[in-house]
Amino acid sequence: MPFSSFTNIECLRVIQEDQSYMYLVKSKHSSCICPSCHTLSHRIHSQYVRSLQDVPAYGKTTYIKIQTRKFFCDDCSCPQAILQKDLRG
Numbered sequence: 001m002p003f004s005s006f007t008n009i010e011c012l013r014v015i016q017e018d019q020s021y022m023y024l025v026k027s028k029h030s031s032c033i034c035p036s037c038h039t040l041s042h043r044i045h046s047q048y049v050r051s052l053q054d055v056p057a058y059g060k061t062t063y064i065k066i067q068t069r070k071f072f073c074d075d076c077s078c079p080q081a082i083l084q085k086d087l088r089g
Contacts, residue, residue, distance in 0.1 A: 007028075008027055008028050008029060009025050009026070009027060009028065010025065010026055010027075010028050011023060011024070011025050012024045012025065012026060012067070016060075019060055019061060020060050020061040020062065020063060021057055021058075021060050021061070021062045021063070022062075022063045022064075022065060023062075023063070023064050023065065024049075024065045024067065025064060025065070025066055025067065026066070026067035027067075027069075030042060031071070032069075032071040034073040034075065034078060034080055035080065036073070036078050036079055036080035037073065037075045037077075037078040037080065039073055039074060039075040039078065041071040041072055041073055041074055042071070043071060043072040043074065044069050044070070044071055044072075045069075045070040045071055045072050046069070046070050047067060047068060047069040047070070048067075048068055049065050049066065049067055049068065050065070050066045050068050051063060051064070051065050051066075052064050052066070
């Protein structure tokens with residue numbers, strides 16, 4: 001299965017249609033480190049889905065939908081109010 005070698009990515013769903021595959025994935029991490037002050041945060045601000053088109057697989061168009069989250073930074077003196085967390089880390 002695709003994404004099985006990525007230990008921090010969970011494949012939530014695979015939809016196979018006549019001409020395409022769609023993979024819905026998300027990070028397994030439940031927290032994020034603020035890039036400004038390095039405080040660990042667990043509080044999710046919001047989430048949304050990013051879409052990208054990958055190279056064809058088995059002759060079918062391939063789409064990857066990434067469930068992305070934003071976290072609050074709980075350090076009140078930090079200039080970074082909301083942290084973005086996706087598959088990058």
